[in-house]
Amino acid sequence: MTQVAPEPQHDDELLEYRLSLRLGPIHARQRLGIEREFEGRLIDREGHFCHIEKWHSIHGIIRGGLRMMGLLGRARNNARRIRTVPHRFILQNLPEELEGFRILHLTDLHVDMDPEALNAIIDHVATLDYDLCVLTGDYRKLTWGPIEASLEGMRRLRNVITGTPLAVLGNHDSIRMLPGLEDMGYKVLVNENTAINHNGTKLYVAGVDDGHFYKVHNLQRAAEGIEPGHPSVLLSHTPELYLQAAHTGYDIFLCGHTHGGQICLPGGIPILLDADCPRFVGKGPWQHMDMQGYTSCGAGTSVVQARLNCPPEVNMHTLTRGPT
Numbered sequence: 001m002t003q004v005a006p007e008p009q010h011d012d013e014l015l016e017y018r019l020s021l022r023l024g025p026i027h028a029r030q031r032l033g034i035e036r037e038f039e040g041r042l043i044d045r046e047g048h049f050c051h052i053e054k055w056h057s058i059h060g061i062i063r064g065g066l067r068m069m070g071l072l073g074r075a076r077n078n079a080r081r082i083r084t085v086p087h088r089f090i091l092q093n094l095p096e097e098l099e100g101f102r103i104l105h106l107t108d109l110h111v112d113m114d115p116e117a118l119n120a121i122i123d124h125v126a127t128l129d130y131d132l133c134v135l136t137g138d139y140r141k142l143t144w145g146p147i148e149a150s151l152e153g154m155r156r157l158r159n160v161i162t163g164t165p166l167a168v169l170g171n172h173d174s175i176r177m178l179p180g181l182e183d184m185g186y187k188v189l190v191n192e193n194t195a196i197n198h199n200g201t202k203l204y205v206a207g208v209d210d211g212h213f214y215k216v217h218n219l220q221r222a223a224e225g226i227e228p229g230h231p232s233v234l235l236s237h238t239p240e241l242y243l244q245a246a247h248t249g250y251d252i253f254l255c256g257h258t259h260g261g262q263i264c265l266p267g268g269i270p271i272l273l274d275a276d277c278p279r280f281v282g283k284g285p286w287q288h289m290d291m292q293g294y295t296s297c298g299a300g301t302s303v304v305q306a307r308l309n310c311p312p313e314v315n316m317h318t319l320t321r322g323p324t
Helices: 011-023 025-039 056-068 072-078 115-125 148-158 175-183 219-223 239-248
Strands: 083-090 102-106 132-136 166-168 192-198 201-207 232-235 252-255 284-288 291-295 313-320
Touching: 011 025, 011 175, 025 175, 083 291, 102 115, 115 148, 115 313, 132 201, 132 232, 132 252, 148 175, 166 201, 166 232, 192 219, 201 219, 219 232, 219 239, 239 252, 239 284, 239 291
Parallel strands: 083 313, 102 132, 132 166, 201 232, 232 252, 252 291
Antiparallel strands: 102 313, 192 201, 284 291
16 A cells, blocks of 8 residues: 655644755755754854854944944945946857847845845846846845745845746755745756756756855756756856866856955955955956856845945846957
C-alpha cells in the first residue's frame, strides 16, 4: 500500500514543506538551520558582526556625526531621490536579435526601511521601459526577524514591474521569503538559471543564493544546462564571487550589496564597503578577465536612512555589440 505524506498542520510546517519541494530537503534544511543559528548572534566565530543593526549605538554614532556636520537632513533627503544610471555592456559576440536589449537592475531596496523612499522607488520604476527586470537581493530592512513588512513592500513594487522579474536573495533576506515572493510573481533563482527567449534567440540568466553571509551559493549548479554560444548573465547579491564567476564562464555579472558606500567622501569615494573583495569591484562597472560586471549602489539604505555623495540608483543596462 502506498503511504501518503501527512499534510502540514502548522504555518512553520507548511513553510518547511514548501521549501523542501522547491529547493530539496537538504538545501532547505541547511538554509533554515543557518538562519536560526545566526539569528540570535551579534558576532560570529571569526569576530565579524552578524547583524550590525543590533549594535544600536552605531545608529546614533552615524546620525550624530551627520547632525554635527549639519548634513543629516540633506543625507535623509538624498536617500529618497532615485535616479536611473545608464550603462552599456559591449559583447562582440552578442546575437543580432539581442542588440539593444535593456535590463533594469534593482538591488538593496530594503523596502521596509522608509515608506517615503519606497514610494519614490515605486514611482520611479513605473516610468521606465525595459525588456527584463532583475533584482539582486536585500529586500528586507533587518537581517533577522519578521518578513511580512518586506513582503508587502515587494508586493507593491511587483505591481509596477512589467514582465516576469528575476531575483536572487541577499544577506538581509530570509529563505522564508521565497514562497511569498514567488506567489506574487517574482521568479527567484536559487543556484539555478533560466533562458529568456527574445526575437528567436536565448539569453541565459543564472542566480546564486547569498554568498556573503550564509555562504550557500553554488556557481556550478547555477550554470548547469546553459547552452554554449549563448550570452549569459549571473545575478549575485554580492561582488565577492567575482573571481569564481569569471572562471565559470559568465559574460556579465550583476550585483549590489555594497550600497556604493552609502555615506561617501566628496567625489563619491566610499568610506567603507561591506564586502570581502577588492575596491575595483565595489562600485560601478568593472571587468575581470573576459567577464564584465556592474556593482550597483542600490536604491535603498541600511542601518541609517541617509546617503551622502552616493545617490540611490536603479540601473538600465543595454546589451550591444558596439559601434558598427
